[in-house]
Amino acid sequence: MKLIKKGAEAELYLINWFGYKAIKKVRVSKNYRIQSLDNFLRNYRTLNEAKMLINVKRINIPVPTVFDVILEEFSIVMEFIDGKLLKDLIPQLDDEMLDEIFTNLGCIVGRLHENGFFHGDLTTSNVILVDKNIFLIDFGLGGVSQEIEAFGVDVHLMLRALESTHHEISQKCFEYFKNGYSSTFSKSKEVFSKVLEIRRRGRYVVERRVKATINSFCI
Amino acid sequence: MLILGIECTAHTFGCGIANSKGEILANVNSEYIPTSGGIHPREAARHHASVAASVICDALKAAGKNIEEIDGFAVSLGPGLGPCLRVGATAARALSLYYNKPLIPVNHCVAHIEIARLMCKIDDPLVVYISGGNTIISAFSDGKYRVFGETLDIALGNCLDTFARYVGLPHPGGPHIEKLALKGSNYINLPYVVKGQDMSFSGLLTMAIRKFKDGAMLEDICFSLQETAFSMVCEVTERALVHTGKDAILLTGGVAANRRLRVMMESIAKDHGVVFKAVPVEYARDNGAMIAWTGVLSLLHNVTIPVDESFIRPRWRLDAVDIPWRMNKHEVNKEGC
Numbered sequence: 001m002k003l004i005k006k007g008a009e010a011e012l013y014l015i016n017w018f019g020y021k022a023i024k025k026v027r028v029s030k031n032y033r034i035q036s037l038d039n040f041l042r043n044y045r046t047l048n049e050a051k052m053l054i055n056v057k058r059i060n061i062p063v064p065t066v067f068d069v070i071l072e073e074f075s076i077v078m079e080f081i082d083g084k085l086l087k088d089l090i091p092q093l094d095d096e097m098l099d100e101i102f103t104n105l106g107c108i109v110g111r112l113h114e115n116g117f118f119h120g121d122l123t124t125s126n127v128i129l130v131d132k133n134i135f136l137i138d139f140g141l142g143g144v145s146q147e148i149e150a151f152g153v154d155v156h157l158m159l160r161a162l163e164s165t166h167h168e169i170s171q172k173c174f175e176y177f178k179n180g181y182s183s184t185f186s187k188s189k190e191v192f193s194k195v196l197e198i199r200r201r202g203r204y205v206v207e208r209r210v211k212a213t214i215n216s217f218c219i
Numbered sequence: 220m221l222i223l224g225i226e227c228t229a230h231t232f233g234c235g236i237a238n239s240k241g242e243i244l245a246n247v248n249s250e251y252i253p254t255s256g257g258i259h260p261r262e263a264a265r266h267h268a269s270v271a272a273s274v275i276c277d278a279l280k281a282a283g284k285n286i287e288e289i290d291g292f293a294v295s296l297g298p299g300l301g302p303c304l305r306v307g308a309t310a311a312r313a314l315s316l317y318y319n320k321p322l323i324p325v326n327h328c329v330a331h332i333e334i335a336r337l338m339c340k341i342d343d344p345l346v347v348y349i350s351g352g353n354t355i356i357s358a359f360s361d362g363k364y365r366v367f368g369e370t371l372d373i374a375l376g377n378c379l380d381t382f383a384r385y386v387g388l389p390h391p392g393g394p395h396i397e398k399l400a401l402k403g404s405n406y407i408n409l410p411y412v413v414k415g416q417d418m419s420f421s422g423l424l425t426m427a428i429r430k431f432k433d434g435a436m437l438e439d440i441c442f443s444l445q446e447t448a449f450s451m452v453c454e455v456t457e458r459a460l461v462h463t464g465k466d467a468i469l470l471t472g473g474v475a476a477n478r479r480l481r482v483m484m485e486s487i488a489k490d491h492g493v494v495f496k497a498v499p500v501e502y503a504r505d506n507g508a509m510i511a512w513t514g515v516l517s518l519l520h521n522v523t524i525p526v527d528e529s530f531i532r533p534r535w536r537l538d539a540v541d542i543p544w545r546m547n548k549h550e551v552n553k554e555g556c
Contacts, residue, residue: 008454008462030454030486031490034406141415160416201371
């Protein structure tokens with residue numbers, strides 16, 4: 001068992017699972033929180049992530065295949081995706097590639113939403129690229145919803161990730177994302193106006209005062 | 220260089236005096252304490268207007284300085300409550316015009332971070348700023364203090380204070396909740412809301428009040444309320460720490476006085492092998508010294524504002540402010556931002 005990544009929430013180990021190269025994702029205990037809350041969160045998120053991965057796989061969303069869930073140790077064993085994080089790749093991509101990847105990403109997220117699923121933590125750190133193939137990971141905060149709000153939060157989080165980490169190209173990438181998203185999700189327009197509302201809800205947002213129209217800023 | 224700073228964003232009218240060596244020569248603050256309920260903006264502003272002159276005189280006296288020796292007047296133009304901001308801005312504009320010295324605009328949140336860095340002698344921390352008005356996890360990157368997580372609705376301190384008021388605890392509610400929480404041990408499930416990097420406390424407040432109405436032990440609710448709210452902040456803090464790779468956590472704001480929160484933050488710091496510091500309470504709460512010190516940094520980099528453009532900015536975001544005094548030391552860091 002080789003530790004390949006120590007995130008804030010979980011540790012990732014590279015293991016051999018009956019001959020398959022696999023990742024074991026273990027949600028580690030946090031000393032700062034009391035045990036009952038700690039167990040509740042780890043248990044809920046492990047179970048939730050496994051369920052989400054299995055369910056969205058059924059509608060052909062590209063995610064790692066779940067091999068095993070070991071609830072006693074709050075871990076999931078899943079397919080090892082040998083690629084790179086979108087966040088790390090962005091600086092090396094040219095405009096054409098950005099267009100292709102973000103349009104495609106938009107399509108995938110649109111399809112996810114069209115089927116009633118949301119991701120809950122959709123950022124460029126949770127997208128893996130193998131050549132041009134996209135994989136979504138980290139579904140611990142995901143779920144099923146009938147409401148536009150949850151989908152709006154997904155799109156808002158992606159926009160925010162782009163703005164805070166890749167601000168020079170954020171607008172462009174978000175345009176590509178929207179193109180793909182609109183092509184696969186029938187309620188995409190409602191979602192985009194929801195994103196505006198979510199942004200205005202934030203604290204000390206200048207736009208909150210202005211009666212923003214859909215075109216007033218970047219969306 | 221000697222700068223007089225005026226803090227006047229919410230419940231505190233404060234006046235501080237700082238010099239360019241980073242010495243705080245005076246820090247005099249007067250807090251408006253509501254007789255009942257929460258802060259009434261107009262009543263708070265009335266309080267500030269009535270104490271403004273004496274607080275400023277006391278600060279000068281404490282520093283042993285004459286007002287003619289002051290090189291500039293700094294004021295917190297936002298974010299905060301409009302009526303309060305107007306009082307502080309009026310005082311600072313008048314002083315600036317009368318003594319013909321520059322007026323320096325200071326963002327209240329930036330000031331909290333700068334005084335924290337000064338007091339704890341930490342150059343480049345992840346700042347966790349939690350008070351009655353703000354809940355922000357921020358770190359410096361690419362010329363600005365970027366926000367890596369914040370509340371989507373009410374501030375954590377506001378959540379605690381409102382709950383305390385509802386159950387009849389005296390003002391300020393935070394310390395009373397802390398004391399009661401020590402006696403509680405049964406964890407009651409409360410909504411734990413983390414959306415990506417952001418938190419929401421309004422549902423938590425509603426649920427805590429409902430549990431109280433349903434007759435749960437107050438000690439247990441206080442315990443659960445603190446544990447839930449603080450765990451949310453800690454989760455986001457830990458993620459921001461991993462994401463930014465900073466080597467220190469700095470806790471500031473009024474809620475920084477809470478011992479339980481300090482212990483939790485310290486535990487994160489230990490797990491990741493980074494330094495943890497909490498700002499001394501005097502400088503963690505709203506105070507004039509932080510405005511004065513940020514004023515010093517600003518004036519050294521020629522950040523001033525003409526009086527006729529010095530509008531108050533009740534919604535002035537932390538990440539909208541350029542930080543020229545840190546530009547040279549920290550080159551653009553794409554990884555961390």
